[in-house]
Amino acid sequence: MAKDGRAPGTARRAWITAATVLLLLGAATGAGAQVSDDVVRIGVLTDLSGPYADLSGKGSVVAAELAAADAGGQVRGKPIQIVSADHQNKPDIASAVARRWYEVEGVDAIVDLPVTAVAFAVQTVAREKSRTVMITAAATSDFTAKTCAPVSTHWADDTHTLTAGTARAVMQRGGRAWYFITVDHAFGAALQVEATKVIEASGGRVVGTSRHPIGATDFSSFIVQARTSGADVVALASVGNDFITALKQAHEFGLGTGTPTLTGFLTYITDINALGLEVAKNLTFTSSFYWDQSDAARAFARRFKEKVGIMPTKDHAAVYTAVRQYLHGVETAGTDEAVAANKAMRATPFDFFGRPASIRADGRVLFDATLYRVKTPAESKAPWDYYEAVRTIPRAEAFLxxxxxxxxx
Structure with missing residues (x-):
């Protein structure tokens, strides 16, 4: 594992993790004159130490390594190198790392990017430097609806996908009046806006909102306001540790056992594992991936769990698939030049763990999503047996x- 080479105690050293893995599987032979630096270098820019480390973090690095290994460890006879850094959920740190990676350290593509503001910052640098960026964690639909770029692809379930199935399903069960407990950053605002469109179009209304900072530890005042608002549904528009903490405290206040009911949007299997089925049971949410959805997903999950100790989240699955498709794009285009490689990525449909997928001209990755319900403890038959599929959400409905x-x- 490589360090960044800077003196101990400098701020920059804290930005770079020691997780640099060089995969040299097979002799470096064959055509490869169009691969810059004679290495295809992919940077996993992620949260290695903060509230999103479980859903991304080390697992995203491992997913990228598995993808590189499954590609044979080389592209056009040139080795694949996976490097990683902790962006600390700060856009300025993320953009500085991205700029140095692209300008100085020869990184050809960046992947992962939990936190919307971080992903926007890196997408801006990628557009400026004409280098590839693959956003697999941050979820706002604006990455393709507004800030699209020929070198950028968006792989995560976006804010439209997350609300298209979930809000409609809750509305169909009678949830007409909604109260939002929303994380106070761009993702939370975008998610609430998208959900509100579905709610109001279906004849419902939003009766109130509380906003909390990232890393909040006390949601009690928000929960009390939600209980007294007259809402039928309390919607948790948060992610990671914030979502887990909010749901645990809501359960302690008796929410989820009657009216108002609880619902979430951006939910990861690591969240359910941390909460336990007694707390999380009967939650509904939309997801692009579940480890038990297909033979291909189960095979990937077994390999991943052997290395990380948990089942892969949908972000880990997206990192793996994005890296595989990027490497295929470089191989097909005959170069790691970003525009050419991204054109090749868009031109070739691919398999997303048993589901047909493709990349639209604007960089939006398209696939059918699934509305899931969390099983009760009695329904779960094995460790990590947490989800029950409710219905398929066709890609035409799932994406703008x-x-x-x-x-x-």
Whole structure:
């Protein structure tokens, strides 16, 4: 594992993790003159130490390593190198790392990027430097609806996907009046806006909102306000540790056992594992991936769990698939030049753990999603047996139509 080479105690050293893995599987032979630096270098820029470390973090690095290994460890005879850094959930740190990676350290593509503001910052640098960025964690639909770029692809369930199935399902069960407990950053605001559109279009209304900072530890005042608001549904528009803490405290206040009911949007299997089925049971949410959805997913999950100790989240699955598709794009285009590689990525449909997938001209990755319900303790038959599929959400329903201004020629 490589360090960043800077003196101990400097701020920059804290930005870079010691997780640099060089995969040299097979002789470096064959054509490869168009691969810059004679290495295809992919940077996993993630949260290695903060509230999103379980859903991304070390697991995202491992997922990228598995993808590189499954590609044979080389592209056009040139080795694949996976490097990683902790962005500390700070856009300025993320953009500085991205700029140094692209300008100085020869990184060809960046992947992962939990936290919307972080992903926007890195997408801006990637566009400026004409280098590849693959956003697999941050979820706002604006990455393709507004800030699209020919070198950028968006792999995560976006804010439209997350609300399209979940809000409709809750509305169909009678949830007309909604109260939001929303994380106070761009993702939370975007998620609430998208959900509100579905709620109001279906004849419902939002009766109140509380906003909390990232890393909040006390949700009691928000929960009391939600209980007294007259809401039928309390919606937790948060993610990671914030979502886990909010749901645990809501359960302690008796929410989820009657009216108002509880619902979440951006939910990860690591959240359910941390909460336990007694607390999380009967939650509904939308997801692009579940480790038990297909033979391909189960095979990947077994390998991943052997290395990380947990089942992969949907972010880990997206990192793996994005890296595989990027490497295929480089191989097909004959170069790691970003625009050419991304055109090749868009031109080739692929398999997303048993589901057909493709990349639209604006960089939006398209697939059918699934509305899931969390099983009760009695229904779960084995460790990590947490989800029951409720219905498939077709890609035409799951994603917004393409903004014509974002079409890549």
């Amino acid at each position: 139509p393409m903004n014509p201004a974002c079409a890549v020629p």
